[in-house]
Amino acid sequence: MPLGTGVSARTSHQAQILRLLRDVGACTHAQLVDFAEIGRARLAVELDELGAAGLISHGGKSRSRGGRPSPVVELGHDLRFVGVDLGATSVAVGIANSQLDLICFEEEPSDIREGPKKVLAQVHDLIAKLVATTAVAGISGIGVGIPGPVSYRDGVSVSPPLMPGWSQYPVRDQLAREFRCPVRVDNDVNVMALGERWGGVAKGMDDFLYVKIGTGIGSAMVMKGAVYHGAAGCAGDIGHIKVTDDVPCACGKRGCLEATFGGAALARGALAAAHAGQSPVLAERLATNRELTAVDVGIAAQQGDPVAVALIRSGGRDLGRVLAGLVNFMNPPLVVIAGGVSRLGHPLLAEIRQTIYSESLPLATSNLPIVLSEIVETAGVLGAVYSASELIFSTP
Numbered sequence: 412m413p414l415g416t417g418v419s420a421r422t423s424h425q426a427q428i429l430r431l432l433r434d435v436g437a438c439t440h441a442q443l444v445d446f447a448e449i450g451r452a453r454l455a456v457e458l459d460e461l462g463a464a465g466l467i468s469h470g471g472k473s474r475s476r477g478g479r480p481s482p483v484v485e486l487g488h489d490l491r492f493v494g495v496d497l498g499a500t501s502v503a504v505g506i507a508n509s510q511l512d513l514i515c516f517e518e519e520p521s522d523i524r525e526g527p528k529k530v531l532a533q534v535h536d537l538i539a540k541l542v543a544t545t546a547v548a549g550i551s552g553i554g555v556g557i558p559g560p561v562s563y564r565d566g567v568s569v570s571p572p573l574m575p576g577w578s579q580y581p582v583r584d585q586l587a588r589e590f591r592c593p594v595r596v597d598n599d600v601n602v603m604a605l606g607e608r609w610g611g612v613a614k615g616m617d618d619f620l621y622v623k624i625g626t627g628i629g630s631a632m633v634m635k636g637a638v639y640h641g642a643a644g645c646a647g648d649i650g651h652i653k654v655t656d657d658v659p660c661a662c663g664k665r666g667c668l669e670a671t672f673g674g675a676a677l678a679r680g681a682l683a684a685a686h687a688g689q690s691p692v693l694a695e696r697l698a699t700n701r702e703l704t705a706v707d708v709g710i711a712a713q714q715g716d717p718v719a720v721a722l723i724r725s726g727g728r729d730l731g732r733v734l735a736g737l738v739n740f741m742n743p744p745l746v747v748i749a750g751g752v753s754r755l756g757h758p759l760l761a762e763i764r765q766t767i768y769s770e771s772l773p774l775a776t777s778n779l780p781i782v783l784s785e786i787v788e789t790a791g792v793l794g795a796v797y798s799a800s801e802l803i804f805s806t807p
């Protein structure tokens with residue numbers, strides 16, 4: 412099993428050079444002098460050190476634009492970043508090359524409630540399998556997204572609801588020990604937002620609001636190109652904002668957004684309607700599949716089932732109200748709706764849009780695109796490999 416390469420940027424100039432090479436690709440020495448605002452002599456010293464560590468490679472001379480040909484530098488060809496996306500019911504792992512293109516990706520069913528020992532053993536085996544099949548020489552760093560609140564600083568989950576055994580479990584330190592490389596752990600929605608910014612609809616956007624509707628609901632605020640974590644690390648946790656007085660929530664309080672909308676709430680609503688004889692379509696699906704999920708609600712809505720359509724509308728309205736407040740507060744230039752339940756598509760998006768546009772300040776929504784993610788499956792892993800690269804491409 413190849414272990415970590417154990418190298419990362421040692422100076423702030425090196426960090427800056429590595430991020431530039433990641434973000435814009437190969438650069439000439441002349442471009443690095445300009446972009447990094449660094450003298451030629453200093454640049455030569457930093458590049459020597461980066462080259463010796465395998466973090467960059469020298470790629471010949473540039474085709475001159477009239478002046479002297481300038482040597483070209485690019486990221487080390489052997490850099491490999493691992494991304495891990497832990498979900499409530501699945502685990503996905505991918506490995507990316509130096510330019511953060513995924514060279515492999517695999518997703519498996521997994522139950523987060525089985526606890527960190529079992530789930531992390533599955534993660535370990537999945538990484539080992541992908542490393543072997545893609546002949547990776549060494550892992551540069553690992554990024555991990557975990558559902559629920561995460562202490563970004565300590566690399567642990569903190570009291571995640573419905574995840575027995577995970578609170579304060581040393582996820583970061585265990586993986587770092589197993590693979591002998593730096594590991595960064597963050598909340599899954601924060602990580603997905605970074606993936607959306609790297610390779611999705613928010614590509615290149617420095618500010619945006621990202622909302623994930625999965626089993627539960629969460630959000631991430633990206634500001635100046637980075638996720639805003641808040642004082643303790645739980646900024647963006649909007650699932651437990653109160654939207655009504657009734658409806659008990661899994662967190663123990665009442666009337667949370669997550670209690671009225673999200674995959675779990677849709678499934679509950681569909682089950683109640685099927686049992687009450689209000690929806691023959693949902694009752695039939697229940698009889699066939701023995702359970703109902705958000706997917707069944709989506710299919711029933713497509714078939715014109717009024718109960719399913721009403722469930723989506725009322726959920727979209729509850730979420731839209733919370734988002735209208737956030738839009739007033741943050742005034743983002745873009746809102747991205749993601750997560751498995753976003754696959755309900757246009758009827759849901761229409762309801763969310765209508766509520767935000769009618770309940771937010773006109774100035775905040777005057778030029779505000781509200782769009783669906785286009786990389787629902789891979790956003791988490793892509794964000795996790797980006798997060799790993801941020802760790803290697805920054806000073807300790």
Ligand SMILES: [Zn+2]
Binds near residue numbers: 660661669
């Ligand atoms: Zn709650």
